[in-house]
Amino acid sequence: MTDRPREIDCGEAAEKLYEYLDQELDAATEAAVRQHLEMCAPCFQVFDFEKTYLKFIETRARAQGAPESLKRKLLDQLFREGSAAD
Numbered sequence: 299m300t301d302r303p304r305e306i307d308c309g310e311a312a313e314k315l316y317e318y319l320d321q322e323l324d325a326a327t328e329a330a331v332r333q334h335l336e337m338c339a340p341c342f343q344v345f346d347f348e349k350t351y352l353k354f355i356e357t358r359a360r361a362q363g364a365p366e367s368l369k370r371k372l373l374d375q376l377f378r379e380g381s382a383a384d
């Protein structure tokens with residue numbers, strides 16, 4: 299039992315997603331999140347979106363040497379575009 303990741307639900311997966319992306323989770327929790335993402339298509343879609351989105355922000359921020367306030371503005375814009383397209 300101990301070598302199997304414990305099962306988590308969508309709520310917990312979503313809760314841990316950012317820490318997972320930032321690689322801030324301990325190994326057991328990381329494994330649990332990864333396992334959930336592999337089994338759960340809706341969560342994987344969110345994960346994939348967040349991953350792409352974080353990369354986009356990071357690349358853009360690095361290219362522009364953006365301060366925190368600008369990054370926040372980019373985030374805002376992206377969310378607004380995302381919800382408008384929905």
Ligand SMILES: [Zn+2]
Nearest residue numbers: 307308338341
């Ligand atoms: Zn899920």
